[in-house]
Amino acid sequence: MRSLHLLRMEGAGFVPPSTNDFNLPPVFSNNPYTTKPVLLVFLSVIVVSIFFIMASRKAAIVPSRLQFAGEKIYEFVRNDVARDNIGHEFMRFVPYLFTLFTFVLTNNIFGIVPLLQFPAMSHVSFPYVLAIFTFIVFHYVGIRKQGIGKYLKDIMFMPGVPKAAYILLTPLELATFFIVRPLTLSLRLFANMFAGHLLLLVFILGGDHLLKGVIGLKLISPFAFAFGIGLTFFEFMVQCLQAYIFTLLTALYIAGALADEH
Amino acid sequence: MIRTINLAAENANPLIPHTAELIVGAIAFTLLFLVLRRAVVPMFEKGFAARTEAIQGGIERAEKAQAEAQRALAQYTEQLLKAREESQTMREEARSQGVAIVEELRAKAQEEAARITASAHASIEAERQQAITSLRNEVGAIAVELASKIVGEALDDQARQSRIVDRFLDDLESSK
Numbered sequence: 001m002r003s004l005h006l007l008r009m010e011g012a013g014f015v016p017p018s019t020n021d022f023n024l025p026p027v028f029s030n031n032p033y034t035t036k037p038v039l040l041v042f043l044s045v046i047v048v049s050i051f052f053i054m055a056s057r058k059a060a061i062v063p064s065r066l067q068f069a070g071e072k073i074y075e076f077v078r079n080d081v082a083r084d085n086i087g088h089e090f091m092r093f094v095p096y097l098f099t100l101f102t103f104v105l106t107n108n109i110f111g112i113v114p115l116l117q118f119p120a121m122s123h124v125s126f127p128y129v130l131a132i133f134t135f136i137v138f139h140y141v142g143i144r145k146q147g148i149g150k151y152l153k154d155i156m157f158m159p160g161v162p163k164a165a166y167i168l169l170t171p172l173e174l175a176t177f178f179i180v181r182p183l184t185l186s187l188r189l190f191a192n193m194f195a196g197h198l199l200l201l202v203f204i205l206g207g208d209h210l211l212k213g214v215i216g217l218k219l220i221s222p223f224a225f226a227f228g229i230g231l232t233f234f235e236f237m238v239q240c241l242q243a244y245i246f247t248l249l250t251a252l253y254i255a256g257a258l259a260d261e262h
Numbered sequence: 263m264i265r266t267i268n269l270a271a272e273n274a275n276p277l278i279p280h281t282a283e284l285i286v287g288a289i290a291f292t293l294l295f296l297v298l299r300r301a302v303v304p305m306f307e308k309g310f311a312a313r314t315e316a317i318q319g320g321i322e323r324a325e326k327a328q329a330e331a332q333r334a335l336a337q338y339t340e341q342l343l344k345a346r347e348e349s350q351t352m353r354e355e356a357r358s359q360g361v362a363i364v365e366e367l368r369a370k371a372q373e374e375a376a377r378i379t380a381s382a383h384a385s386i387e388a389e390r391q392q393a394i395t396s397l398r399n400e401v402g403a404i405a406v407e408l409a410s411k412i413v414g415e416a417l418d419d420q421a422r423q424s425r426i427v428d429r430f431l432d433d434l435e436s437s438k
Binding site: 019022032033035037038041042044045048049052053055056057058059060061063067070071074078094095096098099102103123124125126128129130133187190194 | 276277278279280282283286287288290291293294295297298299302303305306308312313316
């Protein structure tokens with residue numbers, strides 16, 4: 001799959017990486033369900049499932065290394081994300097938040113795993129889907145908890161605010177809850193993964209191109225590769241951070257919907 | 263990063279989602295959610311619960327054992343105290359009983375001694391009386407015989423004899 005990029009480099013002159021580098025053709029015939037991101041997403045489901053099933057299967061009191069590793073990730077989502085933000089009702093949302101975190105994290109990290117090297121979340125469809133799920137979950141939770149009337153009223157007419165302020169606040173609050181939140185949630189993740197991948201492409205492909213140039217350019221090439229490697233570590237950080245932020249914001253939205261006054 | 267996004271803007275809009283990917287994303291996420299919720303989360307929770315149980319159970323067991331030990335100690339102390347008290351009262355009782363026994367024995371011994379002394383006195387008195395009586399008879403007979411021999415005159419008459427002897431003895435006693 002990397003050969004695709006290399007193929008493109010055969011021509012004279014450097015073609016900078018663009019959005020076209022994200023439009024990968026289907027692997028098998030012309031089936032749109034066999035593109036690289038689609039296959040990677042399915043792979044992530046298999047990898048995450050197998051890892052956590054293996055890790056949690058024994059549920060031993062004295063954990064093995066594998067169980068310990070799985071537990072640490074689970075505990076992080078359960079305690080630091082869910083419990084600390086949602087409060088006493090947190091356990092209901094742990095499976096969802098845990099899935100969200102592991103799913104996003106794995107697909108993000110695929111961006112720097114050798115041979116895979118493509119973050120599925122840089123295809124905006126996947127963040128959209130996740131944001132829609134989160135949107136549904138937190139509105140559903142809020143409506144279930146407070147009833148649709150009170151829930152909408154609390155959003156539109158924030159209590160404890162002078163009446164005149166509603167002219168400004170009501171449209172803003174409605175926009176926040178129904179448009180801005182899902183949009184920012186998905187676009188933040190998408191844009192980070194997209195930009196990160198593009199950045200890596202620039203340095204790696206650039207380095208590769210420099211290597212084919214005259215002797216002076218060949219000498220510069222290692223610097224481009226070194227930057228590419230350095231940025232790979234930086235990307236790893238961003239990938240983990242974005243998975244965390246997505247999960248954390250979801251937890252905060254749920255917490256807000258559960259609270260009597262947001 | 264800003265530069266790269268600008269670069270991207272020249273081509274096909276990356277913000278337009280693909281239908282296939284939307285469907286796949288939804289299915290994949292739901293699948294993973296079901297697997298994790300069904301197989302992973304309960305197991306991890308079970309493990310945590312078991313761990314908490316094990317730690318708490320250990321603490322509880324230790325506390326129980328300690329309480330048991332404390333109770334046993336208290337019981338032993340109490341028993342010891344009771345035993346000591348009991349032995350004290352027993353000793354006290356034994357001492358008083360001993361004193362009583364000694365007292366009783368002494369009383370009995372004194373009584374016995376008194377009785378023995380009394381009976382000795384009585385028998386001595388009886389023997390003395392008997393001795394006096396027999397002595398009186400014998401001395402009388404001897405004296406009469408002696409006197410008759412000396413006087414030469416037989417004093418056969420019993421009544422006269424004893425009268426004479428009595429008079430003689432009375433004289434003897436009065437002259438004493």
